[in-house]
Amino acid sequence: MPPDGELKQRIERALGVVDDHGTRGTRLLDDARRFCARVRALVRQELLPVDTDSSAMELACFALQLPLKVSKTTAAGRVVGRPNLKERAEQAAEMLASLNPREAGDPLIEETTRLLLQVHQRTPDSDQAKLLADALNLEDFGVLGLVSQAIAMARQGGGVMQVADGCEKREQYGYWDARLKDGFHFEQTRQLARKRLEHARKAAALLLGELREDGAL
Numbered sequence: 001m002p003p004d005g006e007l008k009q010r011i012e013r014a015l016g017v018v019d020d021h022g023t024r025g026t027r028l029l030d031d032a033r034r035f036c037a038r039v040r041a042l043v044r045q046e047l048l049p050v051d052t053d054s055s056a057m058e059l060a061c062f063a064l065q066l067p068l069k070v071s072k073t074t075a076a077g078r079v080v081g082r083p084n085l086k087e088r089a090e091q092a093a094e095m096l097a098s099l100n101p102r103e104a105g106d107p108l109i110e111e112t113t114r115l116l117l118q119v120h121q122r123t124p125d126s127d128q129a130k131l132l133a134d135a136l137n138l139e140d141f142g143v144l145g146l147v148s149q150a151i152a153m154a155r156q157g158g159g160v161m162q163v164a165d166g167c168e169k170r171e172q173y174g175y176w177d178a179r180l181k182d183g184f185h186f187e188q189t190r191q192l193a194r195k196r197l198e199h200a201r202k203a204a205a206l207l208l209g210e211l212r213e214d215g216a217l
Helices: 005-015 027-044 055-063 085-099 107-118 127-138 142-155 160-172 175-182 187-213
Strands: 079-081
Touching: 005 027, 005 055, 005 085, 027 055, 027 127, 055 085, 055 107, 055 127, 085 107, 107 127, 127 187, 142 160, 142 187, 160 175, 160 187, 175 187
Parallel strands: none
Antiparallel strands: none
């Protein structure tokens, strides 16, 4: 069953604030809707039984985009990094519970929480959690992944040079090969990731080529 109107409104209001400084925008809500659309598209590929209720998966998509504490800062003010998937999923479960207008024991909230707490595991217990994990991993692949990386770099004070450096280092260290091998539970999503990776590599090659023409590399 879909979330009730009040819960949906609370989540959408929370998604309207995109950072710890109170900045308002549509980025998180757009990302949540896009992520949810990806899950629906994967479900249509019959990776799950046709009678699967995807309500908890879709609610988890929105919860995972809630404005979490995405950075840790040292005493000197240096950004250490954003939460890993385990921290992100656990924070999402906590925030979802805090936004629930009903009493504890809501079946949809409980099922969504179980999915969120499984999604970071190496081998989730349920196929729904496996599909949700694959959808999350797809977020890092393709041109979408490259754009997301650029946004994350900019939020931490980086720019084009840092994006280019990250592209080169990932290739040098075999990062993407490892992700393709271990990051997916369904072969269909792995094949989609491999296709999108080729798109990202072409875009990264164009970026690096332009920087070399400029003499920046």
